[in-house]
Amino acid sequence: MIITTVAIISYLTNSYLFTKLKDYSVITAAIIEEFLKTYGGYVLGQILLVHIVFGVVEGFIDIKNNGKMGVFPAIFSLLGHAAFGYITVTVYNLTGNITYGLLSGVFSHVIYNTLVVGVVNNLNNQS
Template sequence: MAYLIAVLMAALSFIVNKALLTRIGVKTVITYSPVIEESAKTLLSFYLGADIFLTHVVFGVIEAGYDWLTGGRGRSKAALLSVAGHSLFGGATVVTLRETGQIGLALTGAIVLHLAWNLLAVKRLRVS
């Protein structure tokens, strides 16, 4: 189930992020995208009883494949960071959920972490 959710949410994320990037620009990366991605992956996995961590990792691998195919010179770094980042977000979600029993708190933590991760990446790459 986690694999199916990851594939479906990666496709949804691609479509929504592409539309938002066209309308809003790079600010989408540090605003809407983390909220959409984390909510979609986490809540669907949670309510369908799928492995939340595995869903996040597989999503990261799919995103890494996209980064590899479209990333140009920095594609290997981008791909590695996609897997590492989404694994980190998934791990944080699972640990917070296990410790608190609160899916809302676990989701909020993952979103904040993802927002910070993307903000750091955008600043590091000096994208405006």
């Protein structure tokens, strides 16, 4: 329940920031989400699980907001957050430093978000 609540708070915060920052919110969203997921998971002793739950919650939101058009974004949300979690846990396990794990997740998430926004903007400009 705690993980789901934090995921929803993160979603609402990111939605608000998107209204103010537009495409630049890809950076703030990655920082906010990775911080919440990583440190929340660290406290709970379940970093990867917290990342996966975030992906599931975000996926449900994608489907709720977009119907059938939200299925592919939902799948990518789940896979992306699971991948960020795996990267975070791997770096943390290799270094023993949670901050390095967090930073690796943030960098991965920023790169992913930037690519997704670029693709979506490109598709929107073609129509």
